[in-house]
Amino acid sequence: MSLKSDIPEIPTIRPPSEWRSLLVRLTRGCEWDRCRFCGIYPHLGEPGFTKRSVAEIKHDIDLLKQIHPDAETAFFGDADPLLVGIEAFTEVARYVRHVLPIQRLTCYARASTLWKLKGDKIKLLSDAGLNRVHIGLESGDPETLRYHRKGHSPKLVKETAAWLKEAGIEISFYVLLGLGGRDHWRRHIHKTAQLINETEPEFVRIRRLWLYEGDPHFSGPESPLLGEIRNGLFNPQTPEGSVQELKMLIEELNNLSTFLVCDHENNYVHVSGVVKENREQMLATIDEFLALPETKREVHYLAVGSHI
Numbered sequence: 001m002s003l004k005s006d007i008p009e010i011p012t013i014r015p016p017s018e019w020r021s022l023l024v025r026l027t028r029g030c031e032w033d034r035c036r037f038c039g040i041y042p043h044l045g046e047p048g049f050t051k052r053s054v055a056e057i058k059h060d061i062d063l064l065k066q067i068h069p070d071a072e073t074a075f076f077g078d079a080d081p082l083l084v085g086i087e088a089f090t091e092v093a094r095y096v097r098h099v100l101p102i103q104r105l106t107c108y109a110r111a112s113t114l115w116k117l118k119g120d121k122i123k124l125l126s127d128a129g130l131n132r133v134h135i136g137l138e139s140g141d142p143e144t145l146r147y148h149r150k151g152h153s154p155k156l157v158k159e160t161a162a163w164l165k166e167a168g169i170e171i172s173f174y175v176l177l178g179l180g181g182r183d184h185w186r187r188h189i190h191k192t193a194q195l196i197n198e199t200e201p202e203f204v205r206i207r208r209l210w211l212y213e214g215d216p217h218f219s220g221p222e223s224p225l226l227g228e229i230r231n232g233l234f235n236p237q238t239p240e241g242s243v244q245e246l247k248m249l250i251e252e253l254n255n256l257s258t259f260l261v262c263d264h265e266n267n268y269v270h271v272s273g274v275v276k277e278n279r280e281q282m283l284a285t286i287d288e289f290l291a292l293p294e295t296k297r298e299v300h301y302l303a304v305g306s307h308i
């Protein structure tokens with residue numbers, strides 16, 4: 001996009017919790033783009049990956065400032081904006097904080113990209129004003145992660161989380177129910193709870209696996225995992241199974257200060273709370289749902305949409 005544009009580019013997607021934030025695009029698409037369950041950027045018409053220049057991004061911030069002069073939160077996208085480079089990222093972070101009264105600055109980040117930065121460079125991110133990273137953990141099970149080509153391991157995530165904590169940057173993990181399929185769901189959840197217990201992130205955000213099929217609104221390709229399912233190589237989780245996964249996950253977490261939340265409309269059951277304070281309440285809500293007559297539960301599963 002030309003520097004002369006008077007319309008800022010905005011990230012393709014953002015976390016629901018950033019709905020009020022100033023949305024700033026540092027990169028376009030996802031460079032990795034290999035996760036079997038994903039394919040979201042190509043699906044939404046962003047098949048490649050490009051970095052934007054600092055001048056372009058600052059120009060967008062200037063435009064956004066005119067629209068939202070009192071913005072107090074900002075979010076950097078697309079999938080892995082740190083790939084713009086540490087110098088560019090910190091320059092833009094300082095700039096947005098300089099020109100606007102930003103209190104909270106967050107971004108999406110791949111754990112493997114953060115891991116490559118190591119502790120000293122992660123500290124630079126904090127010094128530049130980054131408060132929180134939204135990381136797609138997806139699973140804590142190495143086999144599930146490998147199968148889905150996530151590109152990180154529990155060991156890498158643990159090291160990265162330690163550096164983030166040391167730098168004072170909050171961690172927001174996304175966990176995908178259903179990622180182990182029907183055959184490996186217990187292992188997926190058990191190992192995920194274990195990794196969350198070991199890292200104690202500030203947030204755990206629950207998502208349910210759903211796959212993009214043909215859509216009249218978008219022309220992009222479907223999720224790669226759909227081919228695996230058609231070939232009998234992945235046995236998808238049932239709706240009820242994903243509710244059982246949520247229950248098991250909450251049961252297996254230690255008394256953490258982590259805030260767990262199902263903050264996406266695709267979730268079949270919505271619970272939220274600080275694990276150490278609200279565990280029983282969250283489990284009671286799930287049990288209440290599971291105690292409904294089967295026909296009611298089935299109607300509910302069919303009524304819950306599958307949306308980006």
Ligand code: SF4
Pocket residue numbers: 030031032033034035038039040041079110136150
């Ligand atoms: S899950 Fe994240 S890293 Fe994986 S392909 Fe999708 S956007 Fe890229």
